[in-house]
Amino acid sequence: MKYLVSIFFFIFLIACTSNNEPIVYSNYSGSWKCDETSSVSGHIQPYMVIIDRNSTDTTQYLIRNFFDTGDNQMIVVSIAETKIELLQQPTSGTILRSFSGICTPFSQIKLNYTIYDGDRDVFFQAIYSRK
Secondary structure: OHHHHHHHHHHHHHHHOOOOOOOOOOOOOEEEEEEEEEOOOEEEEEEEEEEEEOOOOOOEEEEEOHHHOOOOOEEEEEEEOOEEEEEEOOOOOOEEEEEEEEEEOOOEEEEEEEEEOOOOEEEEEEEEEEO
């Protein structure tokens, strides 16, 4: 009986010691959830973007699925400290009229950009967070 009680006590201890520590990231690479708002249509359905580090320049990142245009479409940005700078226009043919960004290192990215939709300039704000 003591053996059985010991086993249950051991299982109870294991169950109570779950690891709820937040994940600590050391770079921007990975999947991010994008919550985007438009000056024309308001809040847009969240979507995922993939951020990959440029293999030849560690300050440059590729943001895939930028503006929800598909994984093969991307922009190239530079991230230094908390500032984000656009280095290459989207490969989808979308024209960015303005672009600015700030970040909380490795945990959140805030982008403001204006896109010409063929009729007018539309302002967007996007917040990327780890999924």
